[in-house]
Amino acid sequence: MSEAASIYTVDKVLLVAIRDNITDTDIINLQEDLSERIVSEAARGVVIDIAALEIVDTFVGRILAQLSSISRLLAAETYIVGMRPAVAMTLVELGMDLPGSKTALSLSHALRALKAKGLA
Amino acid sequence: MTVAPTTEVSRLLREEFDSVLDAWFATQKREGVRRPDLFSDRESRRQLSDLLRAFSEALSRIDITEAVDIDADNWSELRMALSEITLVRTERGVAPWEMTAFMLALKQPVFEMLSKNLADRTDRLLAEAADFGRVVDALAMHINEYFIAERDEIIERQRAEMMELSTPVVQLWERVLTIPLIGTLDSMRAQEVMENLLNSIVEHSAEVVIVDITGVRVVDTQVAQHLLRTAAAVRLMGAEAIISGISPKIAQTMVELGVDVGEVTTRPSIRAALAEAFRRVGFQISRIEDTRV
Numbered sequence: 001m002s003e004a005a006s007i008y009t010v011d012k013v014l015l016v017a018i019r020d021n022i023t024d025t026d027i028i029n030l031q032e033d034l035s036e037r038i039v040s041e042a043a044r045g046v047v048i049d050i051a052a053l054e055i056v057d058t059f060v061g062r063i064l065a066q067l068s069s070i071s072r073l074l075a076a077e078t079y080i081v082g083m084r085p086a087v088a089m090t091l092v093e094l095g096m097d098l099p100g101s102k103t104a105l106s107l108s109h110a111l112r113a114l115k116a117k118g119l120a
Numbered sequence: 121m122t123v124a125p126t127t128e129v130s131r132l133l134r135e136e137f138d139s140v141l142d143a144w145f146a147t148q149k150r151e152g153v154r155r156p157d158l159f160s161d162r163e164s165r166r167q168l169s170d171l172l173r174a175f176s177e178a179l180s181r182i183d184i185t186e187a188v189d190i191d192a193d194n195w196s197e198l199r200m201a202l203s204e205i206t207l208v209r210t211e212r213g214v215a216p217w218e219m220t221a222f223m224l225a226l227k228q229p230v231f232e233m234l235s236k237n238l239a240d241r242t243d244r245l246l247a248e249a250a251d252f253g254r255v256v257d258a259l260a261m262h263i264n265e266y267f268i269a270e271r272d273e274i275i276e277r278q279r280a281e282m283m284e285l286s287t288p289v290v291q292l293w294e295r296v297l298t299i300p301l302i303g304t305l306d307s308m309r310a311q312e313v314m315e316n317l318l319n320s321i322v323e324h325s326a327e328v329v330i331v332d333i334t335g336v337r338v339v340d341t342q343v344a345q346h347l348l349r350t351a352a353a354v355r356l357m358g359a360e361a362i363i364s365g366i367s368p369k370i371a372q373t374m375v376e377l378g379v380d381v382g383e384v385t386t387r388p389s390i391r392a393a394l395a396e397a398f399r400r401v402g403f404q405i406s407r408i409e410d411t412r413v
Binding site: 079080081082083084085087088089091092097098103104105106109110 | 314315318319321322325326327349352353354355356357358359
């Protein structure tokens, strides 16, 4: 497991915490780890917390979109939570408004939404 | 410091100061730019003599046969005197063109005096008249620049004030925010709106924000684009945007322009938007039956 991102299991939900200094290799490793964990733990919900992320570029933006697409394919509903205003503005500026991904204000919001659907 | 060659003009301004002053004053009177309604004769004369004195001093030090650069250091005293008088006169309501004519009125009397004194030396007369004319023109231009700079400053200040005033984010209810947009939405304001809104979402943990465009005069493709981008950023933050205040006319325009709002929720009025917002955050408004008249 890379240090720049950690995956925790909370109530059958996989919580992915991304740190600010994440590198391109870290994030590709994360993609691999996450898809394997979803299958091995039969997780129905994934929450990607990017509150620590202060800088995004098109690469990170694309990986975020990919992470949610992969999770969706593996039958796990994915929420991206805790995006900072500056990050949101940058992504919109870059034209990457993650159309397929679900978003929530915070981890607790996402967990509530998952619980409401019986996925957590 | 270089000593400027003595010219007939600088001699005139020095030795016949009073008659130049009188002639300048008379020309202004004739051209209708003296404004006796705003300034007494004494006040006007004092302004003119201050300015003329600064002018005369400048000419005795500076060689005006070379290029005239009013913004250079050696003109600073004259420039200051001119700015001061311009300020005093404009504060009382003198128009820019009147202030320019006020300065240019110095040309005619000086030209007349020059042609009288240098009648037998046409080449020198022409050269001095040309040089003097250039200086007066430069001063008149300086007055105009002063006006423009002054106005730019006012515009800039008002723009900043408008910016502050025009992007208030209001909390309507728990987890419900609204931002009423008024006037025009250019790129700069759109950016400001987005920043304020996103920061407020974090601050209030808002889940629904109502972007009300009732007060937006024109919705063209660019404004629509700004609105949709704001909605996209709001969604990325994990909240939902409702665009309200879309009048029938604006709806028609948007469709004619080919604007596709995609999955963004829209409502015709802020009232309808609020009802939708309440529904989403799980509140309900009900009438208290007994108070019905």
